[in-house]
Structure formats: C-alpha cells, structure tokens
Amino acid sequence: MHITKILNNSLVLAKDTTENEMILMGKGIGHKHTIGYELKKEEIEKIFVLHDETMKRNIIQLAAEIDEVYFNIAQTIIDYAITKYNMKLMNHIYLALTDHIAFAVKRFKSNIVIENNYLLEIKDFNPNEYDIGIYALRIINESLNLELPQEECINIAGHFINAQQDNPYSEKNKKISKIIKDILGIVHYHFAIIYDENSFYYKRFITHLKAFAQRFLNNQPSKEQVDFIYEQIRTNCSAEYECVKKINTYIYNEYSRNLPIQEELYLMIHIHKILGELQENI
Structure with missing residues (x-):
C-alpha cells in the first residue's frame, strides 16, 4: 500500500495494489514518510476501509480539525x-x-x-x-x-x-438497571433521605436489588414460606411497608405483576437497615 495523502502524523490516506482507497493509522506513520511511499505491514496499526465518500470526508475532516x-x-x-x-x-x-x-x-x-x-x-x-x-x-x-x-x-x-461486536449490555441489563434506579428513587423520595453510597447497608441493598430484578425479570419467584415473619415485619416496620407498597405499585404499572410477598419482606428488611444506619450517623 502506498500513501496518497498525509492527514496528520498518525493518519494517512492510501491505496492498495488494486487501487482501493483506505485510511491507515499508525504512530508516526504520517511524520516519517511522504506521498508515494510504500508502507510496510508492521508500520500499520489499523486499516479503515472506505465504503463511501461520506466516511472518507468525515475522517479527513476529523483529522484536519483535531490535534x-x-x-x-x-x-x-x-x-x-x-x-x-x-x-x-x-x-x-x-x-x-x-x-x-x-x-x-x-x-x-x-x-x-x-x-x-x-x-x-x-x-x-x-x-x-x-x-x-x-x-x-x-x-x-x-x-x-x-x-x-x-x-x-x-x-x-x-x-x-x-x-463491542458482541455487545454485553443487553436489553435485560438495561431493564435491571432501570428497576434498581427507580426503586432507589422511590425510597429516597418516600423517606426524604440522602444515601451514603459507601455504607455497608447501602451496598447490601444494591446487591439485593440487582438479584431481585434478575429473579423478577426471569420470573423466578422465591418458594420460601415467609407468611409468619412477613406479618411480624409488616407490623413492626409500618413505615417501610408503606414505602414497599409504592414499590409494588411501580412494579405493577411497569410489568403488570405484583411483588411476591417474599420480595416485599426482603425489601422492608433492607430499607429498615438503611434507615437505621442513617439514623446512627446523624
């Protein structure tokens, strides 16, 4: 491949033996050589095949405008x-x-x-x-x-x-992320609190919300029998229960499904621990 135009010290316009035009990237590739120079393979770090004039124009403009x-x-x-x-x-x-x-x-x-x-x-x-x-x-x-x-x-x-060609940030991950963010927002506004993102119970809450969202989206409810302890926690943590009711409404509005009572229980417990930790630090 030979150089047809030097764009900057790191980019050149070139043609191969069949006159196909491409952009070549390499450190110092445009500084060391002149137009017409036959480039060696080891000098080229990246090849951009130019499929159309628009792509060529954009790259040339970028090279001209950016240091x-x-x-x-x-x-x-x-x-x-x-x-x-x-x-x-x-x-x-x-x-x-x-x-x-x-x-x-x-x-x-x-x-x-x-x-x-x-x-x-x-x-x-x-x-x-x-x-x-x-x-x-x-x-x-x-x-x-x-x-x-x-x-x-x-x-x-x-x-x-x-x-990434095999983009790992799937639609499910986006949904999980949204559920976590929205539930954090509901708790934040319900109790008018500011989270301590470095605290132990906050990190535990995030871990729980991630696992909850994965279970919920995969439709894998817990089969734990929690009726008795659920009633105890709901009675003793009435404020937390009121907040969880709002979370349940949010989940139903988004997914047309109610929270299983196991998930309500664990949410009440985690919220209670976060509130207690914040109270201790006042």
Whole structure:
C-alpha cells in the first residue's frame, strides 16, 4: 500500500495494489514518510476501509480539525481494552473515541459540565468497561495535564459498551438497571433521605436489588414460606411497608405483576437497615 495523502502524523490516506482507497493509522506513520511511499505491514496499526465518500470526508475532516494527540490517546486506551479484556471492537470506536475525547477536553476548558447519572449502573453491570473508563481518564489527565471529572470515565465506558461486536449490555441489563434506579428513587423520595453510597447497608441493598430484578425479570419467584415473619415485619416496620407498597405499585404499572410477598419482606428488611444506619450517623 502506498500513501496518497498525509492527514496528520498518525493518519494517512492510501491505496492498495488494486487501487482501493483506505485510511491507515499508525504512530508516526504520517511524520516519517511522504506521498508515494510504500508502507510496510508492521508500520500499520489499523486499516479503515472506505465504503463511501461520506466516511472518507468525515475522517479527513476529523483529522484536519483535531490535534493528533487525541488520536494517540484514543489508540492507547483502545489498545488497553483489547489487550486486557480481549474485546472485539467495531472500527468506528477509533474515530468516535478520538472525537469524544477532544470534545470532552473542549467542554472542560469552557467550564461546561454534563452530568452522567449512570455511575452506579455502569460500575455494577459493566465492570470491564468501567475499568477502561478509569484507565482512560488517568491517561487523558496525565497526557494533557488536566483534571477531567470522574463522570467522564462513564461516558468513555459507554463508547466501549456500544462498540463491542458482541455487545454485553443487553436489553435485560438495561431493564435491571432501570428497576434498581427507580426503586432507589422511590425510597429516597418516600423517606426524604440522602444515601451514603459507601455504607455497608447501602451496598447490601444494591446487591439485593440487582438479584431481585434478575429473579423478577426471569420470573423466578422465591418458594420460601415467609407468611409468619412477613406479618411480624409488616407490623413492626409500618413505615417501610408503606414505602414497599409504592414499590409494588411501580412494579405493577411497569410489568403488570405484583411483588411476591417474599420480595416485599426482603425489601422492608433492607430499607429498615438503611434507615437505621442513617439514623446512627446523624
């Protein structure tokens, strides 16, 4: 393959022996060589086959507008994901991530903050992608001498979730995530509390909600006999029971099914423990 146009130090436009046009990525690939140079295989890190003029135009525009440092940072992060987790990624991640990083830095320098409320969900359901996001944030901050907020690691994790050829973030995971978030919201507003996300009982509650949502969506109710203790807890924890009634209404409105009494029982117990822990810390 020979170079037909140098886009930046890391990207070149090239043609193969049958005159098919493509974009080639490689560290220093555009700095070392001139137009017409026959590239060696080991110099090429990534090949983007150009299926249409729109894709070609977009890549060329991106290369012209964005400093090559962002391409190199994106490449480092992607290499980490592939090496550590053996991820099979679609080609668009290279350009999408580069563009995202450049725009995130621009937002940060302009004091524009975009909140991301999915830290908990991503951390719990997509630990590999979350780890990549944490690594990416460190690389970006160290390379550019910045302090991008932690929320940015979630945005980057999202790119890797969506770019995987065997995307693990299934519809069921999305439903589980929504159930957890909505139940946390119901408890929060019912008792007007602020969670201590580092507390023991909060983490236990999250673990329980995840298991509950999985059981509920898989239609696998517990067969435990809890009638006697259920009545005791409902009597002794009347405030918690009122909150669970709201959760039951939410579940019914969403899925046209009521909560089994076993699930009501465990929710009351977990909510009671969270309230007790918060009371102790006042």
